[in-house]
Amino acid sequence: MIIAIDADSKDTAAADHLLYDLIDQIGIRAQPVVALTHTVSGGDRPHVAVSLTSAADLADSIREVVADRNVGLAITRPGASEPELAGPSRLVRGAYVAAVEAALGTTGRVVRWPGHEQAHGVLPAAELRTRCGIDDLEGIGGVPVEDDTLVDTLDFLRPVRRDGRLVLQVQPAAGDLLIPFELQHQQKCCADH
Amino acid sequence: MATQQLPEWADPQVPDEALDPQGVSRRTLIRGAGLLGAGFTVAAGTTSEAAASTTTDPELVYLVGDHHVHSRYSHDAKYDFSQLAQRGAQYGLDWMAFTEHSNFGHADKGAAAENAEVLKARAENPRMLIFQGLEWYIPAAEHGTVLVAPGPNNVSLLQQFERVYDGKLTNRSADTAENEQHAVKALQWLAAQKQSRYVDDVLVLANHPLRLGIDAPHELRAWRDTGVCIGMEGAPGAQGDADPAWVAYRGSTHAQRGEYVNAPGAGSYTGYPADAYRTYGGFDWATATVGGLWDSMLAEGRLFSITSNSDNHRTIWDTWTDGTFPPGQDFDSLGWKPSPTDSGVPQPGSDYWPGQFSRTHVGVTGYGYLEVMAALRAGRVWVDHGQLVDGIDVRLAPVGSRQRGVTLGGRLRVHRSQRLELRVTVTSATRPNYHGLLPQLAQVDVIRGVVTGPVVSKDSWKAPDTRVVEQVDVRHRKGTYELRIPLGRADRSHYVRVRGSDGRRNGRGYLGSRTDPAGPIQHPDNDGDPWLDTWLYTNPIFVDVVQ
Structure with missing residues (x-):
């Protein structure tokens, strides 16, 4: 499952902290997870989105963690051809970009990976x-x-x-x-x- | 305003015995050109733009300058004007520009108060030309020097400009199309102020262009196209950052010449490789890469100058520390910092004094502010590090021509198949530099690029038809000597530029050894002694081939 989040982080340091928070709070530190940051260009201002890829179903716990934050969310379940989207349209776009990049493995900056x-x-x-x-x-x-x-x-x-x-x-x-x-x-x- | 005087080395009333070897050497140069005395004087205050000739240029006097210096009127710097002006004079500067960072405190109070300091510094240093400029946070991009001719509206121009057009003050730092457009509007506004004679002259130079990768090629081209932004720093300041002795003393981590330590961020142009974020022999990747970004702009057939400056904020090994704000005051409430005090122990820093390491040489025919600005605009510019040579004169002419030839920034018009030669006159360094070394030029390279016209993509940063065409070993040459380098027949319009180095450190150029077999290279993190890796670069000379 790939979960992509656009919290409008203004730089990679802020995006890293968002990932640390998420990994911390949902307690997946021990599970194999790939965490990436993705540059979102175009739109009103370039910024940084993040993605988490894991074999576990993290959807509910992530939704809970980000419930009170203004974020765009894109959740791609195994076998799905398109992510499920939620959040303000401005940020959904970034989450979508991150979800696609994470799925294709073509680009992205890697914060956590097995190893x-x-x-x-x-x-x-x-x-x-x-x-x-x-x-x-x-x-x-x-x-x-x-x-x-x-x-x-x-x-x-x-x-x-x-x-x-x-x-x-x-x-x-x-x-x-x-x-x-x-x-x-x-x-x-x-x-x- | 105190009466302007010539620099000592150019003033025949100052006896030779009163000059140091570098001063004597520079005087000998202009004496040889017949310019010492009546031929080179303080200009009357008005100037015409350098007349564009297509066959030959006049003899020029090269003035040493620095267009990027901060004082205690910048929030992150600390020195008094008199300290900086005295140091500049000590290290041989003829002109320098104070370029304080834009700030609300600066716009409200600092700029006006600073002007009083500038006037005082001019009075204390009547032989120097001291500009009051600004370091502009370019919307959606890096910083830029705004250089303004002195006059009654110098200060108010800067204040208006920073309030309306500064990226930081107007919250326009983000890399958006709208903010990029605001930068262009800013430059157009400056052009209009010159046009309406609100100020006699104003120009802009892009500072440390590749430090963060946020000056995209299309932005540099858009700024250039306004006519106000005439060039960029070929080398950033902060050259002392990675000096090994300073690194060891400070316990620095990850020091790089120019403080170029970054990886791409959200606002960075994604077309730049990781290698673009480091310096090469102290120079910015845009300039140091033969066939790279600078060459891709020159290959359009248009001039874009380079410069080299101290960007002084805090000099390495220096012991002065920031002044303490009175209770309840801060930078924005005062518009400046109090004067520094001497702590007796070295303070944090990464810079050299103005003129100590980085120099911008500008070729003029008279001594004055407008002459310096006109020469910058005409591109009569070469730059060096570590005071590598006392002088270099570059002329391009048809073989056998008795004329001196066209010089830096100029355009030579020739018929197809005419044979050309480059005449490079080097005056070796005569004074040990501030590392105790007598610099010796070892290598002179000639770089030639075909003019291919306007680029298809404004983000192009490659000039595939530019490469090093000649390398001359001069490590055993002394004194003043001329190199006549045949360049063959001119079959297409092109440009030629010259690079030199101390020969200590070089390697394959970024775009390969066929393009640049022995060019400047990166230095290891924390290990970049700038004094042992020094280079000079000249501006190009264009050749327009006609039928």
Whole structure:
């Protein structure tokens, strides 16, 4: 089942927090779940929606959690060809986009996936791939990634889905290490300088 | 207003002995061109736009400047004007612009109070040109320098502009079509203020364009098309952020030159790759990528300038700390911060002083505010880091021509099949930089791109017909020397630009080694000593081929 929610999160940090909340409150931390963020462009303002994919039926518990929030909801049950939609039309659109992206596996930024719990400390690239279920490590700036290249996870990985594969973008850091391209603390839009 | 004087190095009344080696070197350059003395004076205050020639340009005097500096009239900076102006003078700046962030406090009170400080700084530094500009939060996009010619309406123009057109003050930061349109309206409004002579001149430059990936190619083109936005920062400020010694002292995490540390966000243009969010040899990906975004704009056959500035807020290793607000006051109630005080220990920061590391060189024929602005608009601009060379003059001419040739920003008109040559005159650095190194230029690259006309997609960021066509090793050349680089026959309209580096750090360009075999590359996180990876870039010269 795929549950997509558009709560009009203004950036990925806010969307991450929404996902933490949902996972926390519905107690699915222990169950295999894939949680993604999806950029919703067009419309009145670009923002970020989220999706949760799980074998369990989470529909009722999610509805309960978001009952008092202004969100768009798109619930796709196994075998269904279209999601069930609820909420204000402005946000339903984003939820729908997120539901489709989650179903197709073509795009999206991944916050939770089976294997994320292994993403701690410094690991050789090959071990990071097998332990964490990452399909590809992609070095930006053309940096090569060998099986024994050390990657410092910084305990914060946000791989992206690309054509059904889970790709983690990495960048070089001091000390002959690679670190994730996306770091936990990002400058805001309208940042200083 | 105090009587404007020439910079010491350009003033024949100042004896050679009173100058440092760089000053002597710069003076020798203009003396050689016959411009020291009567040939180069303080301009009368009115200027005509640089006359466009199609065969040759006059001898130019290159002034060193910085159009992006913050003082304590910005909420996130701390220095007094006099500190910044003195530092700018120390590091060899001839002109600088204070560009405070838009804020309600600034619009209400700061801008006017700041003007008194600017007048005082001008009086204290009569040899410098000191602009009062603004750093605009461009609606739906990054920041931009608004540069205004001094005059009675300088301040009121800025105040009106920030209240009506600033993205932060008008809550128009979000990346929507309507907000993007508001940015264009803002630039059109500025154009109208110049047209009506409310101010003598005004222009805009896009700052740190790829820092957040929120300046889409179509936005940059739309701004350019207003005629007011004439270019962008080729390199951002904040170049000290990843200096290893500073990283170690500060215990920084994830420092990058220019503070380019981001991943795409909700407002980012999705057509940019992850690599676009980092700097290359300290330069923004838009400029550093041969065949990339900047080249795709030049390949349209239209000028778009680059600059390089300190963006000074807080200088690394400096010990001054923010002034303390009186009880009950804050930035927006006062419009400024109180003066800083010296704490005696290094304070947080990521910047260099104005002129210390990043420089924008502008070629003029007279000394004055309007001359600097006209030269920026004419594209007579080259930029460098780490004070890499004392001077560079680039001319493009038919082989054998006795004329000097067309220079940066200009257009050379030639017949098809005419043979062309590039004449590059380099004046090596004569003064150790502020890392204790005497800079030595090692590599000069010539980059050529075919002019293919207006783009089909306004979001195009590739120029497939642009590449490095010549690489010249100059690591053993000293003093002033000329390179004559034959460029073959002109068969199509094209442009040529020059890049140079200290040769310490390079690799395959972002679009491949066939396009750029030894270009600037990213640095590892937390390990980017800017002084050991310095580059210069010139603006292009266009060649219009006629039958």
